[in-house]
Amino acid sequence: MLNINDIKKPIAAEIDVFEGKFKASMRSSVPLLDRITHYIVKRKGKQIRPMFVFFSASISGGINEATHRGAALVELLHTATLVHDDVVDNSYQRRGFFSINALWKNKIAVLVGDYLLSKGLLLSVDNGDFGLLKIVSEAVKQMSEGELLQVEKARRMDVSEEIYYEVIRQ
Structure with a gap:
């Protein structure tokens, strides 16, 4: 049976590049926000959505900078919805770790989710x-x-x- 790393092999180099760009896309001049986004990045999931973006691009014209932006947008959006869902559901764990709202309370979690969503949207707007x-x-x-x-x-x-x-x- 294949595991997630076997599936990622054909796009492993792209995922590595993506991870760096994804971290950079979350940077802020607000220390609290940087601390929280660092916490999020350290507890990343399987990155299924970026994988779908890269596999889809590779079979329909190739992977380029727009592909990386698309993968980042999808992952930022997904992460924002998870942060918001944890608030809505009063969930204090995500993937076996404390959720953002458990550590920093609902108000901060909602604002972090909004920040992630806006970063993704701006990434798209700024690049047309x-x-x-x-x-x-x-x-x-x-x-x-x-x-x-x-x-x-x-x-x-x-x-x-x-x-x-x-x-x-x-």
Whole structure:
């Protein structure tokens, strides 16, 4: 059975470059924010989303700087949603470690999530990646709608199968 490192092998060099760029994309002049983003980077996940970006690019024209920006945008967005989800769900652990809200409280966690989202959006805007920005903005809109629909239906306990699948899709 293949493990994640076996799957990453064809794009290992790109992932290494990505990791450096991803860390750099989170830098701030605010020491607290740098401390928190350093904490996030040290506890990175499997990086499935950047892998999908690199594999998709490699079979459809090749990997370039825009690919790296796309991977960073997707990972920044994903990380922001995880930070926000932990606040919404009152979750104090993420991947076996304390969540941002557990260590720094909800107010800071929400602001960190917002910061990560804005860094990703600015990365796209500053480089004219408007097509990617449109796709990602639509995804964020749908994720937010899905989360709110889930909250609404969980409170009212009237979830049909159709709504259940719509929440999952979003």
